[in-house]
Amino acid sequence: MPKMKTKSSAKKRFKVTASGRVVAAQAGKQHGMIKRSNKFLRNARGTTTLCSADEKTVKSYMPYAR
Numbered sequence: 781m782p783k784m785k786t787k788s789s790a791k792k793r794f795k796v797t798a799s800g801r802v803v804a805a806q807a808g809k810q811h812g813m814i815k816r817s818n819k820f821l822r823n824a825r826g827t828t829t830l831c832s833a834d835e836k837t838v839k840s841y842m843p844y845a846r
Contacts, residue, residue, distance in 0.1 A: 790841035794830075802830045802838045 795803045806824040813821060830838060839845065 784843045786844060787841040790838055791845075794838050794842070794845075796839070796842070796845040797829075802835045803827050804830055804838075 793804060797803055804827060806826065806828055808816070808820070809824050
């Protein structure tokens with residue numbers, strides 16, 4: 781069997797934790813910060829874990845992520 785391909789965009793954006801959860805950057809912080817509330821910006825710092833439905837999609841993009 782040939783090797784399965786990993787989506788290059790997914791390996792740059794997501795990371796799989798030791799327990800198998802998928803970690804991603806917070807959404808909505810690329811531009812337009814003036815219109816966003818301070819509470820939104822505070823809560824959108826750092827990274828977050830994806831919900832199980834999104835995890836399933838991302839894991840299909842990265843077959844060798846453990």
